[in-house]
Amino acid sequence: MEQQDKAIRVVVAEDEPYLRRDIANAIRARQGMRLVGEASTEAESVQAALEGQADVVLMDVEMDRCDSGIRAAVRIARERPETIILFLTVHDEDEVIYEAFSAAPNVDYIVKSETAEAVLQKIEDAYMGRSSISPQILHKITGEFGRMRRRQSDVLYFYNILFTITASEKELIKMLLDGCSVSQIAARRVVQVSTVKAQINTLLKKFHVKRTKEIVSQIRELGLEKIF
Template sequence: MSNKIKVLIAEDMEPIRKRYVNVLNSDPNIEVIGDVATGSTACELAFSLKPDVILMDIEMESKDAGIRATGQILSKLPNVKIILLTVYEEDEMIFSAFQLGACDYILKISKNEDIINGVIGAYHNQSPIRPEIASKIRNEFKRVKTYESSFLFMLNILSTLTPRELDTLNLLINGHTKKEVCELRCVEMSTVKSQVHSILKKFKKRNISDIITTEMDRSLLETILHNYYNK
């Protein structure tokens, strides 16, 4: 390598931080250009020094300081490689950081050679997808697929409702009785009952309470209502 890999270290435990500094500086291909103890300082230094690789402790001034710093840095410097420093391999925070764009993680008890190889691998886009992370990624894909299927199903059904049916559905799921819906909308009970029958038929449900069961459903209904009444 003609140029040294510029590394920034963010770790709130000074003995650990200094160890990383010494280990990485011992490699002729790596140069530690800064070491800090907080996520906020890591952001400031990253923006000014533009390192190639950052070793980022997950928990510093707050439990998720490293995660938040990872997101902030990658939003402005997407090409920076961020490696998480963690005590526990199964830490759920690791996956959160991977979702934000972190490329690898290193256990704090790792051997010197593993730390050096981790930095070099990240720099060359050769960081491995660990089995633990691969499993979480597969589960996340399944979750997203289920979410999208549910979302599209709900969207398709809601799009078949008339504005009045949407309005009636919204009032009922927010706790109003049919009588109150009549009073609020100034319509006859027969009209509301007809709308409820139509809504249940389209959703193939027996009760209004069975239609909107998640916050995602509720949010989608509110969005569609907003679009109808603000055209």
């Protein structure tokens, strides 16, 4: 990365005043870094990053809202995509990590339990383009993207099946989603139980499964209940 000979412009966005002060003081004392702003809310974070033309924003995920940092990162990325967002948080849950890395094009992540020296090193590494994502974090991110690709594939596969489903079979699926038994379905439709079982067997073949519970599970996992 170019601009290696100038100070890295850093904004610290953290709602805990003592932690913000400690990190800010460490940045001020670090040769090659310049503190250009401090913030404790989403709005302040965006303003400080844009006005200070920040190279790196050390961003708390939770400030005035539980997702303040992520929302601020999205806004900063729209106006200044070259700014690196370094999320600082106590969280390492899969969902939080994925949301953080989806917020902006230049993102990294560090937990608050790290030392001040580790935070400063992370800022330098991020600015210099040296990836320092931990294997655990990387595994979670790649796992989430893999899950999304599988889900997309499953949805497309499901819709291909849907084109082969009749109106009567769609009604049957709706009753299965409602938790109806075979006998209850037969009573509602005023048909023989054997007729319902025959129709269920046809559905099982179309979905390539052995039980109706698997059909119901697939539909719910994909969030497609509303189409029935």
